[in-house]
Amino acid sequence: MKAWLxxxxxxxxxxxxxxxxTETPTPGPGEVRVRVSSVGINRADLLQVQGLxxxxxxxxxxxxxxxxxxxxxxxxxxxxxxxxxxxxxxxxPGAAYAEYIVTTERELIGIPxxxxxxxxxxxxxxxxxxxxxxxxEGGLQAxxxxxxxxxxxxxxxxxxxxxxxxxxRVVGTSRSRERLDQAKALGLELDLDAIDGEDGVAEAVTxxxxxxxxxxxxxxxxxxxxxxxxxxxxxxAIIVGLMGGRKGxxxxxxxxxxxxxxxxxxxxxxxxxxxxxxxxxxxxxxxAMFTSGRLRPCISRRFAFDDAVSAHKAMAANEHLGKxxxxx
Amino acid sequence: MKAWLxxxxxxxxxxxxxxxxTETPTPGPGEVRVRVSSVGINRADLLQVQGLxxxxxxxxxxxxxxxxxxxxxxxxxxxxxxxxxxxxxxxxPGAAYAEYIVTTERELIGIPxxxxxxxxxxxxxxxxxxxxxxxxEGGLQAxxxxxxxxxxxxxxxxxxxxxxxxxxRVVGTSRSRERLDQAKALGLELDLDAIDGEDGVAEAVTxxxxxxxxxxxxxxxxxxxxxxxxxxxxxxAIIVGLMGGRKGxxxxxxxxxxxxxxxxxxxxxxxxxxxxxxxxxxxxxxxAMFTSGRLRPCISRRFAFDDAVSAHKAMAANEHLGKxxxxx
Numbered sequence: 001m002k003a004w005l006x007x008x009x010x011x012x013x014x015x016x017x018x019x020x021x022t023e024t025p026t027p028g029p030g031e032v033r034v035r036v037s038s039v040g041i042n043r044a045d046l047l048q049v050q051g052l053x054x055x056x057x058x059x060x061x062x063x064x065x066x067x068x069x070x071x072x073x074x075x076x077x078x079x080x081x082x083x084x085x086x087x088x089x090x091x092x093p094g095a096a097y098a099e100y101i102v103t104t105e106r107e108l109i110g111i112p113x114x115x116x117x118x119x120x121x122x123x124x125x126x127x128x129x130x131x132x133x134x135x136x137e138g139g140l141q142a143x144x145x146x147x148x149x150x151x152x153x154x155x156x157x158x159x160x161x162x163x164x165x166x167x168x169r170v171v172g173t174s175r176s177r178e179r180l181d182q183a184k185a186l187g188l189e190l191d192l193d194a195i196d197g198e199d200g201v202a203e204a205v206t207x208x209x210x211x212x213x214x215x216x217x218x219x220x221x222x223x224x225x226x227x228x229x230x231x232x233x234x235x236x237a238i239i240v241g242l243m244g245g246r247k248g249x250x251x252x253x254x255x256x257x258x259x260x261x262x263x264x265x266x267x268x269x270x271x272x273x274x275x276x277x278x279x280x281x282x283x284x285x286x287x288a289m290f291t292s293g294r295l296r297p298c299i300s301r302r303f304a305f306d307d308a309v310s311a312h313k314a315m316a317a318n319e320h321l322g323k324x325x326x327x328x
Numbered sequence: 329m330k331a332w333l334x335x336x337x338x339x340x341x342x343x344x345x346x347x348x349x350t351e352t353p354t355p356g357p358g359e360v361r362v363r364v365s366s367v368g369i370n371r372a373d374l375l376q377v378q379g380l381x382x383x384x385x386x387x388x389x390x391x392x393x394x395x396x397x398x399x400x401x402x403x404x405x406x407x408x409x410x411x412x413x414x415x416x417x418x419x420x421p422g423a424a425y426a427e428y429i430v431t432t433e434r435e436l437i438g439i440p441x442x443x444x445x446x447x448x449x450x451x452x453x454x455x456x457x458x459x460x461x462x463x464x465e466g467g468l469q470a471x472x473x474x475x476x477x478x479x480x481x482x483x484x485x486x487x488x489x490x491x492x493x494x495x496x497r498v499v500g501t502s503r504s505r506e507r508l509d510q511a512k513a514l515g516l517e518l519d520l521d522a523i524d525g526e527d528g529v530a531e532a533v534t535x536x537x538x539x540x541x542x543x544x545x546x547x548x549x550x551x552x553x554x555x556x557x558x559x560x561x562x563x564x565a566i567i568v569g570l571m572g573g574r575k576g577x578x579x580x581x582x583x584x585x586x587x588x589x590x591x592x593x594x595x596x597x598x599x600x601x602x603x604x605x606x607x608x609x610x611x612x613x614x615x616a617m618f619t620s621g622r623l624r625p626c627i628s629r630r631f632a633f634d635d636a637v638s639a640h641k642a643m644a645a646n647e648h649l650g651k652x653x654x655x656x
Binding site: 256 | 548549552564567570573574575576577578579580581583584585586587588589590591592593594597
């Protein structure tokens with residue numbers, strides 16, 4: 001099969017991957033093989049090609065790619081609920097930049113009725129990351145306030161939709177008014193004063209909301225303090241990205257006086273049972289909301305599979321609003 | 329009644345309180361008045377006298393004191409389960425440095441059988457802070473590892489006992505070998521390599537335990553990073569004190585990769601229903617463990633009520649191991 005392989009000498013200064021022929025994987029017991037029809041691009045893929053975010057043990061470290069959609073092409077022994085021809089998608093710890101991928105059956109997500117198979121690769125990572133942050137880690141409830149920082153990221157736009165769908169209210173931040181206006185269509189209730197990087201964001205947010213219950217944080221660094229300042233008593237910030245820096249001078253006194261919490265999470269290095277858990281969240285709760293139109297994919301650009309290097313450049317340029325996908 | 333009043337010009341440079349006559353409080357509906365027989369001293373009291381930790385709204389800001397033991401002396405209307413003469417103790421948001429205190433009936437804790445009433449004031453703050461950090465915030469389970477930093481504090485020695493009583497295992501840190509040896513009698517399973525402030529503590533702890541599930545953190549500041557480094561995947565640090573600094577340059581990358589969490593808590597500024605919740609934890613779970621001898625108070629020194637200024641000096645000198653109490 002064809003797959004994108006990270007070059008042996010690839011590093012941060014000169015990230016390199018190349019399209020190559022490699023062995024088509026064979027499904028073992030409980031596994032299926034999927035012929036991939038689309039792949040979602042994630043910032044983590046760019047980091048992996050730079051050598052900064054290696055694949056977890058047990059997954060081919062040479063092939064990037066965390067989410068895919070496609071059609072079941074072969075099934076191993078003891079596969080009980082799927083057959084050749086099923087339309088599926090999924091979140092994997094790696095190796096999705098390929099024509100075929102093998103995965104455990106219980107990790108498969110059915111493509112929701114009404115969603116085009118070519119768009120489906122845009123769903124797993126963003127919606128399950130946002131779901132896990134808001135509801136599993138954050139415990140967000142109907143009627144509460146969530147803040148998403150920035151709301152104009154892929155995870156951010158998924159989070160905004162999920163927050164509204166769950167009866168909660170959303171504050172979104174962004175670097176620009178224009179991007180906020182574009183995201184507004186997804187249900188931003190308060191956006192006026194929440195342009196990131198400006199002074200006074202925390203005051204504006206707490207003034208308008210009375211304090212945030214759950215913040216989905218992708219900026220972090222020193223600026224995590226702004227988020228902490230928006231949290232109400234017992235509020236919590238769930239860190240899913242560190243675009244603003246891997247270290248931060250944190251105001252622990254503010255954390256203590258407000259009995260606030262910080263929890264960090266990643267979707268990638270989770271054990272099998274956790275990956276299955278979130279896949280079943282999608283099958284059992286989110287799929288019907290896509291079919292009914294309450295949730296929808298946000299796709300910015302599509303590239304041909306062979307043009308993955310251009311797709312990475314587009315993501316690095318940071319001008320997209322929504323998902324970048326590869327189609328096969 | 330006599331009570332210790334914080335002087336109006338008291339501040340960090342020159343903390344001052346004086347013994348004075350003030351009005352004896354009267355219990356309203358659902359409240360009882362307690363004639364105080366002993367008072368526990370807490371670091372928070374010293375901060376309050378310095379003007380750094382004001383009482384929450386609704387409590388006399390002039391009188392310090394967060395925990396007491398004594399005898400019910402008067403009951404208000406609608407008090408259902410207590411009568412004059414009951415031996416009780418409790419955790420309050422303030423005003424315990426006095427001959428009498430009024431509190432809501434449901435916040436009362438019965439003095440466990442077998443515990444001397446003069447010792448009982450040593451129990452509420454340390455054991456309920458440790459209980460809340462370990463089990464309510466931290467979710468510690470039997471068979472898991474907890475770290476207490478430092479274990480030689482009052483909360484630390486209570487935590488060590490609770491961890492062992494719950495079937496979990498405990499690592500304790502301290503500034504000195506001698507203090508660790510004294511605390512060891514309380515059930516320290518691993519102490520050899522856990523002397524705080526030395527290099528390599530995190531490596532020694534993770535090497536011996538495989539990683540900590542719940543850390544009770546009273547040092548914090550930049551040194552919170554040592555604690556984060558000892559946590560296993562999904563491990564969490566519960567901050568209950570900031571002896572090492574109110575700010576810290578925190579390694580958010582380590583938090584993210586290990587999916588670790590930080591939660592801060594205080595016992596003081598909690599709403600009534602939370603104060604009742606922990607009081608009932610004591611009545612329903614901890615009391616019997618004191619009666620059976622599995623848990624026991626750790627009292628370092630006793631001062632006469634009139635000598636509270638000396639008691640504060642003894643706490644500030646930081647040479648005690650266990651609780652300092654005032655007796656009336």
